[in-house]
Amino acid sequence: MxxxxxxxxxxxxxxxxxxxxxxxxxxxxxxxxxxxxxxxxxxxxxxxxxxxxxxxxxxxxxxxxxxxxxxNLDAYKKQMKEMEESFGTMLRQLPSKTEVDDLLIDISQTGLGSGIEFELFKPQSERQIDFYAELPIQISMLGGYHQFGRFVSGVAALPRIVTLHNINLSSDKDGNLKMDVTAKTYRYLDEEELAAARAKNRKRKR
Missing domain, CATH: 1.20.5 (Single alpha-helices involved in coiled-coils or other helix-helix interfaces)
Known part of the structure; x- marks a missing residue:
């Protein structure tokens, strides 16, 4: 081997x-x-x-x-419900189309009740944003600091949402104070307006 x-x-x-x-x-x-x-x-x-x-x-x-x-599903459901209730509360603070005129009167009366004098109270064109419309109001008024303060507080206390923008204080040659401001109020769009807005957006995307 x-x-x-x-x-x-x-x-x-x-x-x-x-x-x-x-x-x-x-x-x-x-x-x-x-x-x-x-x-x-x-x-x-x-x-x-x-x-x-x-x-x-x-x-x-x-x-x-x-x-x-x-x-966490139950917590999510609870949170969603709270958000819906909060959204509903906010939505109720937006006037409908028929209530806007009354709201403009409320703003005007708030100014008069504060002792100020309106030089200009001019609603501008509406601007649609998502589910609501924004209505700017150009305002010029004469008065004193305390009167302007009461006006701002009164507007804030209104049951409807009104915001103040571009506030400008000035005085004339006689020492009178003038305040120029843009007040914005809002209203929710009805179903027909929402449908028209959606159709318009679809046309823009094409």
Missing amino acids: KDLDLSELDLSTIGSWPSAVKAAVVVVMCLIVLGAGYFLHIQNKLDELERIQAQENSLKSEFEKKQAKAA
Whole structure:
């Protein structure tokens, strides 16, 4: 066996090879088969396992997020209800189209009740913004600091929303104080106006 020359081995006479040689050949063949099986089958399975594990982690993370949202669902519903109630309260502070004239009278009477004298009280053109319309009013009035203060406080106390912008105080040659201001009031759009606004926006996007 020690003097065996591998070059003398012939595959056609494999049956007559020494037992040790045949055993060695069997071992080598087994290793080749196992290696081929690993690379052709097991490696693919391992790659697939890694993909499944990564997918499992992703699904687990997504499940935990959804579970957290589900746990807070009641809190979200409560918060939504509070927001709807708050929005409804704010919306009720916006006059309808038919109430705007009354609101303009309220602003004018607030000024007269404060002791000021109107030089100009001129409503401007409406400007539609989303679900409401903005109505600016250009006002010029004469009076004193305390009278102007009472006017501003009275406007703030009105049940409808009125905001004051671009306030400018000046005095004439006789020392009389003049205040120029833009008052803005708002009203909500009715369904027909909202539909017309949506149609107009769709045309602009085309």
